[in-house]
Amino acid sequence: MTSGFSRDSFTWLNYLTLGYFAYLLNAIGPAMPFLRAELDLSYTLSSAHLSAFAVGILLAGLGSDRLIARFGRRAVFRLGVVGMALSTLLLLVSHHPALTIGSALLMGSLGSLVLVIIPAALSDHHGNDRVVAITEANIIASLCSVCAPVLLGLFVRIGVGWRGVFVVPVLVALLLNLLFWRVPFADPPAPRQSGLASARLPGLYWLYWTVLVLAISVEFCIIFWGATFLETQRDFVRADAASAMSLFLGAMLLGRLIGSRLTQWLRSEWVILGSIGLCLASFLMHWTAEWSLLTMTGLFLAGLGVANLYPQILSLAVGAALNQTDIASARASLASGLAILALPLLLGGLADQFGLRYAYGLVIILLLFAGLGMLLARQQSTPVRPVAGPPRL
Numbered sequence: 001m002t003s004g005f006s007r008d009s010f011t012w013l014n015y016l017t018l019g020y021f022a023y024l025l026n027a028i029g030p031a032m033p034f035l036r037a038e039l040d041l042s043y044t045l046s047s048a049h050l051s052a053f054a055v056g057i058l059l060a061g062l063g064s065d066r067l068i069a070r071f072g073r074r075a076v077f078r079l080g081v082v083g084m085a086l087s088t089l090l091l092l093v094s095h096h097p098a099l100t101i102g103s104a105l106l107m108g109s110l111g112s113l114v115l116v117i118i119p120a121a122l123s124d125h126h127g128n129d130r131v132v133a134i135t136e137a138n139i140i141a142s143l144c145s146v147c148a149p150v151l152l153g154l155f156v157r158i159g160v161g162w163r164g165v166f167v168v169p170v171l172v173a174l175l176l177n178l179l180f181w182r183v184p185f186a187d188p189p190a191p192r193q194s195g196l197a198s199a200r201l202p203g204l205y206w207l208y209w210t211v212l213v214l215a216i217s218v219e220f221c222i223i224f225w226g227a228t229f230l231e232t233q234r235d236f237v238r239a240d241a242a243s244a245m246s247l248f249l250g251a252m253l254l255g256r257l258i259g260s261r262l263t264q265w266l267r268s269e270w271v272i273l274g275s276i277g278l279c280l281a282s283f284l285m286h287w288t289a290e291w292s293l294l295t296m297t298g299l300f301l302a303g304l305g306v307a308n309l310y311p312q313i314l315s316l317a318v319g320a321a322l323n324q325t326d327i328a329s330a331r332a333s334l335a336s337g338l339a340i341l342a343l344p345l346l347l348g349g350l351a352d353q354f355g356l357r358y359a360y361g362l363v364i365i366l367l368l369f370a371g372l373g374m375l376l377a378r379q380q381s382t383p384v385r386p387v388a389g390p391p392r393l
Contacts, residue, residue: 005129007136013180014118017081018137019144020172021111024084026249027148027165028053028104029224030242033231034162035100037238043228043356045097047348049104050224054341056108057115061333064116074185077117078177083110085173088166116333124186138311142253146246149227153243162242201321201331204380208317211373212335215309217343218279218366222248222302224344225351225360233357234295247296248303255307268312269378275312276371279305283363309370316377 007015028050036046067076087106094100122133148165155164226248230241255275262271279302286298314332343366350359 005126005133009180010125010183010185011122011133013176013183014122014133015137015140016172016176017077017114018118019140020081020169020176021084021115022141023144023148023172024088024107024111024166024169025053026145026223027152027169029220030149030152030227030245031162031165032224033228033238033241034156036228039095039097039100041097043348043351043359044345045101045348046228047224047344048097048101050220051341051345052101052105053108054337054339056105056110057112057340058334058337059109060112060116061337064113067113068117068187072185072187073117073121076113077121077185080110080113080115080117081173081176083113085170087111088170092163092166092170121185138256139253142249142256146249146253149242149245149249153239156239156242204320204377205317207373207377207380208313208320209331209335211370211377212310212313212317212332213339214366214370214373215306215313216336216339218363218370219252219306219310220340221343221347221360221363221366222283222299222306225347225356226299229356229360230295233360234290234292236292244296244299247300251300251303252307255304256311258304259308259312262308268316269374271308272312272316272374273371273378275305275308276367276374277305278302279309280364280367280371283367287360287364313374 032046032049035041035049036043064076067079084107087103087110090106091100091103094103118137122137126133151168152162152165156162223245227241227245230236230244231238234241236244259271259275282298282301282305284298286295286302289295289298317332343362347359347362350362353359
């Protein structure tokens with residue numbers, strides 16, 4: 001860490017806001033068994049909530065630059081913070097799938113405005129220390145992600161109900177506005193590249209991009225469907241199944257801390273291939289073991305394995321893009337939206353047709369293709385020094 005690095009109020013505002021977004025994103029999956037039971041939803045309709053959130057991420061990624069150019073970062077950032085709170089309130093009072101899915105769409109589209117602004121704002125504010133700031137923001141986001149399923153299980157046990165987990169971010173939004181109302185935002189510099197630059201991204205980048213889509217799909221299939229799998233296939237009490245997902249998210253936090261050290265001695269390609277192997281073996285344990293302890297051990301180890309896939313693959317992809325790093329990072333955000341949109345919904349559709357026990361095995365197929373893609377990329381690549389990318393939740 002750079003000795004001159006300073007965490008001022010602007011830095012903490014961005015850290016906490018990213019944590020706020022991560023908490024909401026990771027509360028949706030564990031809350032689904034309760035919402036599905038309350039509204040008698042099919043697996044496909046259940047997965048449509050996360051897919052709607054992903055559509056919102058895509059919309060924000062496509063239109064946020066125009067909003068920022070028109071109204072400035074500060075106003076758009078406020079819109080994102082307040083918009084997340086209002087869409088959460090809509091979810092709290094809704095008792096129809098059209099409204100709950102609509103609230104998830106609003107969460108994604110308005111909330112992702114801050115996801116677009118935060119890495120750029122921290123980068124501009126901290127200059128050469130941007131990697132420190134973005135890394136710390138990711139750690140806080142991971143910590144907040146772990147809190148979501150833990151609080152959900154707690155609220156259910158004490159009689160508050162599953163909706164209590166969504167009251168917390170509304171209160172956080174109020175506190176953020178009260179404590180940091182006067183914090184200024186610097187507007188971004190004029191863009192240096194046009195959208196046409198994406199045509200010059202090399203083939204190796206798109207191979208990494210494809211592996212990135214597969215890796216994100218694995219992560220969110222487990223996050224979104226893990227609690228439902230534990231409840232319906234392993235006879236967990238619903239509140240315990242929701243709380244159990246904190247093991248997966250906590251393992252991801254631990255895995256990212258370990259991964260940041262591993263890359264000092266190992267090339268990213270080896271870290272990724274090892275992570276895919278660990279995730280594949282541990283997910284098989286989680287998926288097939290009938291004994292609860294083995295199922296949970298597999299879930300935890302799968303979290304360790306999946307933790308470093310996104311940041312390491314993104315680093316290789318951005319490095320392969322050479323001087324097209326801005327465009328490469330933008331296209332990577334579309335990979336996130338596409339994966340979160342399509343794969344949990346596909347898994348839900350398969351579950352309606354063949355049952356969740358078999359549909360959940362889609363994760364194995366995704367991991368096998370990700371491993372194959374990395375082997376192909378390794379044959380085509382020269383050693384690439386990792387480049388810091390935007391925050392990942």
